[in-house]
């Protein structure tokens with residue numbers, strides 16, 4: 001296990017975080033709420049144990065939107081950058097939005113999830129497997 005420390009920040013720099021340890025397997029999620037929350041074709045998120053995430057700045061700037069019951073999309077209230085998602089069902093885990101990272105992720109995405117809800121202008125899956133809904137290969141590996 002690498003002891004890599006990842007750092008991320010929102011677009012305006014008000015929110016800055018540090019993530020200890022390796023990032024988990026990730027893919028692209030094409031579900032409707034991810035598309036709307038990101039404003040583009042898909043999101044790339046990785047699960048991290050909450051205690052491995054430390055705010056260097058701006059925790060008070062985080063705003064939360066309940067996109068489905070018990071699931072909160074957390075974003076910078078100043079610039080709107082998506083930062084992470086959290087779920088009442090899994091309080092020990094948060095889903096980091098990989099686009100906020102300023103340090104290399106050091107891994108490649110493994111699958112397309114919710115391909116059945118993709119934007120009609122995104123048709124090329126490349127070399128990654130496609131799953132109409134959940135991608136088993138992306139199953140959350142983080143222990144509770």
Ligand SMILES: [Zn+2]
Nearest residue numbers: 010012076079
């Ligand atoms: Zn910001």
Ligand SMILES: [Zn+2]
Nearest residue numbers: 029030031034
């Ligand atoms: Zn999604």
